[in-house]
Amino acid sequence: MSSGESSASTPPNPAVRVESLRAQVAHHNERYHTLDDPEISDADYDDLARELRALEAEYPDLATDTSPTGQVGGATSATFDPVVHRVPMMSLDNAMNRDELVAWADRVVKGLDGQVPTFVCELKFDGLAMSIRYEAGQFVQAATRGDGTVGEDVTANVATIADIPHELSKPSGNDVPAVVEVRGEVYMGTSAFERLNGRAIAAGDKPFVNPRNSAAGSLRQKDPAKTAERELSFWAYQLGDVDGGPVFSSHADTLAWVGELGFPTNEHVQRFRTIDEVAAHCLHWQDHRHTLDYEIDGVVIKVDDPVQQDLLGFTSRAPRWAIAYKFPPEERTTTLLDIRVSVGRTGRATPFAVLDPVFVGGSTVGMATLHNREQVAVKDVRPGDTVIVRKAGDVIPEVVGPAPANKRPKGSVAWEFPVSCPSCGVLLVLPDGEADTRCFNPTCPAKQVAKIAYFASRGGMDIEGLGEQMIEKLIDADLITDAADLYSLTVEQLVALDRIGATSATNLVDSIQASKDRPLQKFMRSLGVRHFGPAASQALAAEFHTLDAIMGRTTEELAAVDGVGGVIASTITEWFAAPENRALVERFRDAGLNFGDPEDAVRAAEAKALIPQSLEGQTVVVTGTVPGYSREQAAEAITSRGGKSPGSVSKKTLALVVGDHAGASKLTKAETLGVPIVAAADFEELLATGAVPGVELPEPGAGEAN
Numbered sequence: 001m002s003s004g005e006s007s008a009s010t011p012p013n014p015a016v017r018v019e020s021l022r023a024q025v026a027h028h029n030e031r032y033h034t035l036d037d038p039e040i041s042d043a044d045y046d047d048l049a050r051e052l053r054a055l056e057a058e059y060p061d062l063a064t065d066t067s068p069t070g071q072v073g074g075a076t077s078a079t080f081d082p083v084v085h086r087v088p089m090m091s092l093d094n095a096m097n098r099d100e101l102v103a104w105a106d107r108v109v110k111g112l113d114g115q116v117p118t119f120v121c122e123l124k125f126d127g128l129a130m131s132i133r134y135e136a137g138q139f140v141q142a143a144t145r146g147d148g149t150v151g152e153d154v155t156a157n158v159a160t161i162a163d164i165p166h167e168l169s170k171p172s173g174n175d176v177p178a179v180v181e182v183r184g185e186v187y188m189g190t191s192a193f194e195r196l197n198g199r200a201i202a203a204g205d206k207p208f209v210n211p212r213n214s215a216a217g218s219l220r221q222k223d224p225a226k227t228a229e230r231e232l233s234f235w236a237y238q239l240g241d242v243d244g245g246p247v248f249s250s251h252a253d254t255l256a257w258v259g260e261l262g263f264p265t266n267e268h269v270q271r272f273r274t275i276d277e278v279a280a281h282c283l284h285w286q287d288h289r290h291t292l293d294y295e296i297d298g299v300v301i302k303v304d305d306p307v308q309q310d311l312l313g314f315t316s317r318a319p320r321w322a323i324a325y326k327f328p329p330e331e332r333t334t335t336l337l338d339i340r341v342s343v344g345r346t347g348r349a350t351p352f353a354v355l356d357p358v359f360v361g362g363s364t365v366g367m368a369t370l371h372n373r374e375q376v377a378v379k380d381v382r383p384g385d386t387v388i389v390r391k392a393g394d395v396i397p398e399v400v401g402p403a404p405a406n407k408r409p410k411g412s413v414a415w416e417f418p419v420s421c422p423s424c425g426v427l428l429v430l431p432d433g434e435a436d437t438r439c440f441n442p443t444c445p446a447k448q449v450a451k452i453a454y455f456a457s458r459g460g461m462d463i464e465g466l467g468e469q470m471i472e473k474l475i476d477a478d479l480i481t482d483a484a485d486l487y488s489l490t491v492e493q494l495v496a497l498d499r500i501g502a503t504s505a506t507n508l509v510d511s512i513q514a515s516k517d518r519p520l521q522k523f524m525r526s527l528g529v530r531h532f533g534p535a536a537s538q539a540l541a542a543e544f545h546t547l548d549a550i551m552g553r554t555t556e557e558l559a560a561v562d563g564v565g566g567v568i569a570s571t572i573t574e575w576f577a578a579p580e581n582r583a584l585v586e587r588f589r590d591a592g593l594n595f596g597d598p599e600d601a602v603r604a605a606e607a608k609a610l611i612p613q614s615l616e617g618q619t620v621v622v623t624g625t626v627p628g629y630s631r632e633q634a635a636e637a638i639t640s641r642g643g644k645s646p647g648s649v650s651k652k653t654l655a656l657v658v659g660d661h662a663g664a665s666k667l668t669k670a671e672t673l674g675v676p677i678v679a680a681a682d683f684e685e686l687l688a689t690g691a692v693p694g695v696e697l698p699e700p701g702a703g704e705a706n
């Protein structure tokens, strides 16, 4: 479960509060562990459990043996047979921040009489703990954790998971032990989850809330054939009951052995000597969790030496030799106060939720997107509902759906999409076959504000201090009607406006003037032509060097540029053909914006003649940083040799160059597609020769290359 902010403050009657918290925690334990149907977000659950634990620590008289804080997971259900775990399946204690992590490490060192252990860090996979038992090398049983002592027999369902071997492989130099119980996490990968939800939505079914719940639901199917359809996966991370196995000198060795038996073990396992390094590693994964194709909700830190693990032992629910560092929550429950519609620069009318503000994904969220008309209908959220809000990484916060415990206000009716534009009042249109409803009024004020905001945004002309509110103010004061008007604004005009001081006014005028020198591709992108994004602007600027050269080309000539394509090319030529757009462009020229330097074309041709075109027509993808090159320089080194350097791997990729701090996703894709992988040290050889170092080309006529 994900972490939460502790909301504990001393209640007037602690005994009453403790009793109420125990009832709530026990109830939510059952919903989560037994019924796979949680009513509240993980973070909200964690808040309740932490408040209860804090009160029990503060008032030891109120402690009882039966408190849910002393128990692991939930009870078993009646659907599956019970399985008694020969070695109990424990839970993990949590550290919600660096201080709690350091406090745990201090306890460990104390427990080891001052010895500082080596720590081994693994990712904390967000799925379901599973025990998988083999006798004489054959898969005989799979069981959930249950309450830690008794789990549920899900053998038939787990047998359908491709990652789980039916027969163990022989580990090097050893026989397979008589009994091996491997423990790990059954999970659903993010792309498998998206495929599943895509199918659910297409069939008119309610989508699943998150990969963990869908993995849990998939395992609980009565019919194993249903489980088999669900693309479940497995990471092994621990041994349970083993009879006749080797003695290991580290947890890392144990994992390597489990891998030899035929189990998938995760590649991101790292050992550290200090807790400072461990903390830095945890923060790294907190920032990079979304580079993985599976969900993680923290990092698990274990003492690496099994002898030291034995010395430290267990509490009633968890080992003292391990802790889970939990990431801040990305999902929360809150009240949906209202649903409104905003109109963007292309006229798209997007429904969004006004929320009772809630701290999620590292910031307070008061508004969240509902994407489009159909999504509101499928999710069936209504004002007054309790909803789950999700904010993952840099993604715009979204309403996932109603919380299962939603107490819908009596008499609430399904929300209706408005008939007319909330900004200009013109009728909204849902074009045939499209998901988005649009306002087609060219002079709609909301569209105008959004267009100028897009022009000024970070990815475009990057004009600091020019947000939507300021733009509305400038339009209301009749100082501007479009982006070109920005360049004639004066400090005096701004100061005359309500609540704009001389310093802010000067800063704004300065940043508007500074934006005139932005590179051509940024300026082109800022024009906000539909389908015309950063990649196409970059490609056209690199090919033609000036806006006049681009405006002078035909659709076919533009479409021939790599990364542009027919749809983008025709939208661009149509846009430049419209007299009002041509007039706007000329006003930008008069204002002195950077239209590109014709000399650049000459220089580029000369440079091309000098650099051997060793990668002509080839695609090379770079992931991570290649020592000695910035990201841009590495791409430039490839393109200046006639190659392409897109951001993703495909079947056509000649090679994937792997630099420092590379994420796993491109590597995994390259491996899946059989694309050769080149170490950063061999990058220059690849540039010079255009051949992949270490890969031998097949003899002519030697049959199919693989």
Ligand code: IVH
Pocket: 001, 089, 090, 091, 092, 122, 123, 124, 125, 126, 127, 128, 129, 130, 145, 185, 237, 238, 300, 318, 319, 324
């Ligand atoms: S080790 C004695 N390692 O987290 C407990 N658990 O919150 C040994 N989990 O029940 C557990 N990733 O379901 C371990 N790399 C990992 C894990 C992991 C996820 C889960 C597991 C456990 C829960 C505790």
